[in-house]
Amino acid sequence: MLNLGLFDLPWWGYIVVALVFTHITIAAVTIYLHRNQCHRGLDLHPVVSHFFRFWLYMTTGMNTKEWVAIHRKHHARCETAEDPHSPQVLGLRKVLWEGAELYRAESENKETLEKYGKGTPDDWIERKLYTPRHNWGVIAMLITNLVLFGPIGLTIWAVQMIWIPFWAAGVINGVAHFWGYRNFQADDASTNIIPWGIIIGGEELHNNHHAYPSSAKFSNRWYEFDIGWLYISIMRFFGLATVKRVAPKIVMSAPKEQCDQQTLQAIITHRYDVLAKFASQLKSTCAEEIGKLRGRVHLSTSVKQWLHLDAAQLPESARAPLQQMLTSSKVLATVYAMRQELGGLWGRSNLSHEQLVKQLNDWCRRAEASGIKALQDFSRHLRSYTQKPQSA
Numbered sequence: 001m002l003n004l005g006l007f008d009l010p011w012w013g014y015i016v017v018a019l020v021f022t023h024i025t026i027a028a029v030t031i032y033l034h035r036n037q038c039h040r041g042l043d044l045h046p047v048v049s050h051f052f053r054f055w056l057y058m059t060t061g062m063n064t065k066e067w068v069a070i071h072r073k074h075h076a077r078c079e080t081a082e083d084p085h086s087p088q089v090l091g092l093r094k095v096l097w098e099g100a101e102l103y104r105a106e107s108e109n110k111e112t113l114e115k116y117g118k119g120t121p122d123d124w125i126e127r128k129l130y131t132p133r134h135n136w137g138v139i140a141m142l143i144t145n146l147v148l149f150g151p152i153g154l155t156i157w158a159v160q161m162i163w164i165p166f167w168a169a170g171v172i173n174g175v176a177h178f179w180g181y182r183n184f185q186a187d188d189a190s191t192n193i194i195p196w197g198i199i200i201g202g203e204e205l206h207n208n209h210h211a212y213p214s215s216a217k218f219s220n221r222w223y224e225f226d227i228g229w230l231y232i233s234i235m236r237f238f239g240l241a242t243v244k245r246v247a248p249k250i251v252m253s254a255p256k257e258q259c260d261q262q263t264l265q266a267i268i269t270h271r272y273d274v275l276a277k278f279a280s281q282l283k284s285t286c287a288e289e290i291g292k293l294r295g296r297v298h299l300s301t302s303v304k305q306w307l308h309l310d311a312a313q314l315p316e317s318a319r320a321p322l323q324q325m326l327t328s329s330k331v332l333a334t335v336y337a338m339r340q341e342l343g344g345l346w347g348r349s350n351l352s353h354e355q356l357v358k359q360l361n362d363w364c365r366r367a368e369a370s371g372i373k374a375l376q377d378f379s380r381h382l383r384s385y386t387q388k389p390q391s392a
Contacts, residue, residue, distance in 0.1 A: 042243045084103070095174035099165060260357060311340055367379040
């Protein structure tokens with residue numbers, strides 16, 4: 001094939017170029033837009049910050065203020081009708097395949113931009129070029145690709161144009177709120193798609209991010225890998241990035257006889273981990289009780305999930321069948337009531353620390369007096385949480 005560009009590469013060379021270009025774009029989204037601009041988990045050297053901003057202008061035409069505002073609104077209104085892109089509300093298919101359209105529609109909401117877009121770049125180049133002429137960048141990228149690689153540059157450009165709309169707007173906003181595993185029982189449906197965040201820069205670890213939004217590091221378990229954090233660590237070594245916040249490390253000690261303020265603070269800090277451990281440790285007990293009820297009570301396939309949701313998150317259609325099940329099983333009624341009390345502990349802002357510690361100790365006392373072994377074991381687990389700051 002006749003090559004009219006400056007570089008004549010083998011077929012696999014063009015694939016490598018496309019992958020490198022799109023990977024830089026992914027890095028710009030996760031490091032600059034997401035962790036730096038949106039959640040302020042790190043500061044970037046001005047040269048690095050503007051390189052990412054310029055690269056996104058060339059490869060996506062996205063505006064920093066728009067992206068940040070829409071994502072902040074997503075966190076503030078997650079899984080509600082006001083969430084710009086919740087698959088729990090809009091359906092997975094719509095978010096997966098029409099994520100870019102949902103983004104564009106929300107970007108026209110001036111109230112969203114003003115309320116959630118504060119603190120983003122507002123310098124001369126943003127006001128005169130990046131915002132009003134956002135299409136110029138992608139056109140310049142097309143011309144650059146054609147000059148460098150000839151006609152095949154059009155294909156590389158097309159891949160660049162669909163990369164973020166599919167992987168970020170579709171897969172992360174869609175799949176990562178629908179399928180996957182959860183380390184933390186967050187207040188939303190966020191999941192980790194896979195434990196190795198490479199293709200989408202670490203964004204695959206979405207449940208970890210929703211549990212600790214301001215953390216610059218998305219990996220949390222020993223087996224998880226966040227390539228975005230690898231890049232941040234390299235930049236930090238060279239003085240190009242300053243990490244401001246990472247998720248606090250979960251530290252366990254021998255169970256205390258009584259919970260104290262340190263235990264309380266650790267439990268509140270790690271509340272999503274606490275709820276996840278509660279669901280995990282009570283899983284077998286709940287499954288055994290549900291098995292005893294089959295044939296006597298009509299049970300939905302979602303009943304196991306209902307037991308570990310906050311009452312406010314429970315679908316209206318689930319309330320009556322759940323109540324029927326709880327009435328039929330003292331064990332399930334106890335487990336559910338204890339779960340609701342535990343989940344409400346950190347929402348009682350009108351109580352002093354001393355009062356909250358007293359309530360926590362009372363919760364543990366009643367759990368251990370319940371006669372339910374898994375609940376007794378969890379009480380001991382709860383008294384093992386301790387507070388220890390993690391260095392970045």
